Amino acid sequence: MTSYALDDRDVVVVIGSGAGGGTLANELCQHGKKVVLLEAGPWLTADDYVNDEWAAFRHAVLAGQTHRLRQLARGQGSPQLSGLALQRGRRH
Secondary structure, eight states: OOOOOTTOTTEEEEEOOSHHHHHHHHHHHHTTOEEEEEOOSOOOOGGGSOSOHHHHHHHHHHTTOHHHHHHHHTTOSOHHHHGGGOOOSSOO
16 A cells, blocks of 8 residues: 655545545546545445345335435435436336
């Protein structure tokens, strides 16, 4: 793991690896910037995700995310939650 001095003014610190933070950190790295990306959430792997929209929707509802779904219905919410509103009505 790379280390930087605390007084290194060339380092960009990005807080949160969500849709915005992860994209910003990637873009900065692609342009040669030194980036530290901080994330407080748990370490997740591909096995932690269900590649099924309806199963993800049910998981969100069972996890108590119904208030967030109501926010989406009112046009509020975040990019991470927007995927919950894009459910397929039939098999493709």
